[in-house]
Amino acid sequence: MTSRNDLSREKKELLEDVISGKVSFHKLDSMTDKKTAVMLRRFALEDGMDFNFDHIQNFSIDVEDASKRNIENMVGAIQIPLGIASSLKVNGEFAEGTFQIPLATTEGALVASVNRGCSVITKSGGANVRIFRDLMTRAPVFRLENVIRSKEFADWLQDPDVLSRMKAKASETTRFGELVDVQVFVTGNTVHVRFSYDTKDAMGMNMVTIATDAVLSLIKDEFGAIPVSLSGNMCTDKKPAAINSILGRGKTVVADVTIPAKLVEERLKCKPETMVEVNYRKNLLGSARAGSLGYNAHAANIIAAMYLACGQDPAHVVEGSSAITTMELAPYGDLYCSVTLPAMAIGTVGGGTNLGPQSDCLRLLGVKGSGNPPGSNSKKLAEIIACAVLAGELSLIGAQAAGHLARAHAELGR
Numbered sequence: 102m103t104s105r106n107d108l109s110r111e112k113k114e115l116l117e118d119v120i121s122g123k124v125s126f127h128k129l130d131s132m133t134d135k136k137t138a139v140m141l142r143r144f145a146l147e148d149g150m151d152f153n154f155d156h157i158q159n160f161s162i163d164v165e166d167a168s169k170r171n172i173e174n175m176v177g178a179i180q181i182p183l184g185i186a187s188s189l190k191v192n193g194e195f196a197e198g199t200f201q202i203p204l205a206t207t208e209g210a211l212v213a214s215v216n217r218g219c220s221v222i223t224k225s226g227g228a229n230v231r232i233f234r235d236l237m238t239r240a241p242v243f244r245l246e247n248v249i250r251s252k253e254f255a256d257w258l259q260d261p262d263v264l265s266r267m268k269a270k271a272s273e274t275t276r277f278g279e280l281v282d283v284q285v286f287v288t289g290n291t292v293h294v295r296f297s298y299d300t301k302d303a304m305g306m307n308m309v310t311i312a313t314d315a316v317l318s319l320i321k322d323e324f325g326a327i328p329v330s331l332s333g334n335m336c337t338d339k340k341p342a343a344i345n346s347i348l349g350r351g352k353t354v355v356a357d358v359t360i361p362a363k364l365v366e367e368r369l370k371c372k373p374e375t376m377v378e379v380n381y382r383k384n385l386l387g388s389a390r391a392g393s394l395g396y397n398a399h400a401a402n403i404i405a406a407m408y409l410a411c412g413q414d415p416a417h418v419v420e421g422s423s424a425i426t427t428m429e430l431a432p433y434g435d436l437y438c439s440v441t442l443p444a445m446a447i448g449t450v451g452g453g454t455n456l457g458p459q460s461d462c463l464r465l466l467g468v469k470g471s472g473n474p475p476g477s478n479s480k481k482l483a484e485i486i487a488c489a490v491l492a493g494e495l496s497l498i499g500a501q502a503a504g505h506l507a508r509a510h511a512e513l514g515r
């Protein structure tokens with residue numbers, strides 16, 4: 102590991118310039134190679150501190166690549182422990198087979214819980230999963246003169262000829278993306294236009310932002326409406342919002358499984374009817390009373406841990422976790438359980454999916470990069486994540502039905 106004393110004279114001078122403020126952190130990238138820039142920023146941070154960074158300099162991420170598309174002013178990397186919930190059987194349209202689930206977390210008991218849920222699902226023949234919608238949204242906002250112009254604008258946007266011209270304009274900016282749908286929301290003289298795109302294997306937020314920007318130029322030229330903002334918050338990106346839960350955003354995915362009563366008793370140590378009761382009073386009534394958008398126990402745990410492991414944008418845990426968990430008694434007293442995830446923003450190309458450790462996890466699931474046909478890899482990933490959420494819900498509701506939650510965390514989490 103290079104220390105500050107090992108630096109060449111030229112680099113020492115550059116470091117002094119950074120420390121004195123003559124050269125700003127981000128200017129370093131154009132004054133030396135990216136790896137040196139990362140190191141000099143770290144040395145500059147250490148200057149005047151009574152400690153050295155012992156950990157953040159240890160990483161295998163390709164600095165050139167990461168500095169180009171993932172991070173500015175890079176100084177190192179944070180490590181999060183990665184665990185595996187093993188052998189989850191998935192009966193999907195894109196994911197068919199048994200998968201090892203990568204979970205990046207610091208919460209003790211989480212991997213154990215999902216592991217237990219996976220074993221219960223797999224012993225029951227696997228989880229069924231289907232994707233009901235797959236469109237990423239961007240919704241600019243316009244200010245019109247008055248409601249008469251708002252109506253003219255809304256009508257114009259919904260004219261089929263205008264829609265085809267907007268589609269053609271969007272397609273000039275991307276090889277894979279496709280504008281599919283336009284929805285208009287009027288509030289007085291304010292008009293929000295929610296554009297929905299098929300983004301294939303990309304999560305798509307850069308793609309749809311660039312495409313929508315091009316569509317805005319067509320709107321300006323042909324209708325004369327000028328946007329107040331390219332994003333008007335009805336997208337809705339990275340904020341809790343009912344619109345995503347109702348209309349969907351990214352992938353809308355539903356998974357379910359029926360667990361034999363005997364297996365519930367053996368593996369989850371409680372009765373199906375107790376789990377149904379906990380789910381009703383906790384996930385449904387409790388969430389309703391709390392005004393929650395998520396009617397589930399801990400979808401966010403699995404979404405966050407898999408997003409981190411697989412190079413997804415962690416801020417999308419917000420919409421990803423607005424899931425609804427249902428449980429009911431099936432014939433013969435078995436347990437039926439489902440999870441509905443209306444808004445999973447995920448991809449297998451672009452964003453953080455190219456980084457080394459994240460690529461390892463995507464390869465483990467057989468979804469790295471572009472699918473054949475395009476779109477099939479990101480759909481496969483969505484199906485696997487939804488089934489892992491189902492596993493997490495089963496195990497945690499089981500633990501709460503059995504009265505084991507506190508004990509589990511006392512044993513595994515502290």
Ligand SMILES: CC(C)(COP(=O)([O-])OP(=O)([O-])OC[C@H]1O[C@@H](n2cnc3c(N)ncnc32)[C@H](O)[C@@H]1OP(=O)([O-])[O-])[C@@H](O)C(=O)NCCC(=O)NCCSC(=O)C[C@@](C)(O)CC(=O)[O-]
Pocket residue numbers: 208210211212213214215216217218220368369370398399402493496497500505506509513
């Ligand atoms: C912890 C368990 C699984 C014990 O569950 P158990 O049934 O008492 O343990 P067991 O020793 O009989 O093992 C059963 C199975 O669990 C798994 N398992 C068991 N131990 C391990 C381990 N060390 N490493 C990996 N896997 C483990 C494993 O699959 C094992 O089967 P085996 O392979 O032995 O045949 C269970 O009590 C449980 O799931 N508890 C719930 C814990 C949980 O879900 N925590 C998530 C975080 S909670 C939170 O953040 C949100 C919250 C709670 O605030 C939300 C809310 O409001 O509800």
Ligand SMILES: NC(=O)C1=CN([C@@H]2O[C@H](COP(=O)(O)OP(=O)(O)OC[C@H]3O[C@@H](n4cnc5c(N)ncnc54)[C@H](OP(=O)(O)O)[C@@H]3O)[C@@H](O)[C@H]2O)C=CC1
Pocket residue numbers: 274275276277278300301302303304305306307308309310338414448450451452453470471472475476
């Ligand atoms: N701009 C914004 O407002 C926001 C950006 N983000 C960030 O956006 C990034 C993700 O954006 P995203 O657009 O997904 O990724 P990228 O910007 O990394 O672009 C991915 C590109 O990969 C190309 N591509 C290659 N193969 C495929 C394939 N099989 N399917 C689809 N595309 C393919 C496409 O190129 P082509 O288009 O030429 O076809 C696509 O645009 C993340 O880093 C996230 O953090 C997050 C939220 C908001």
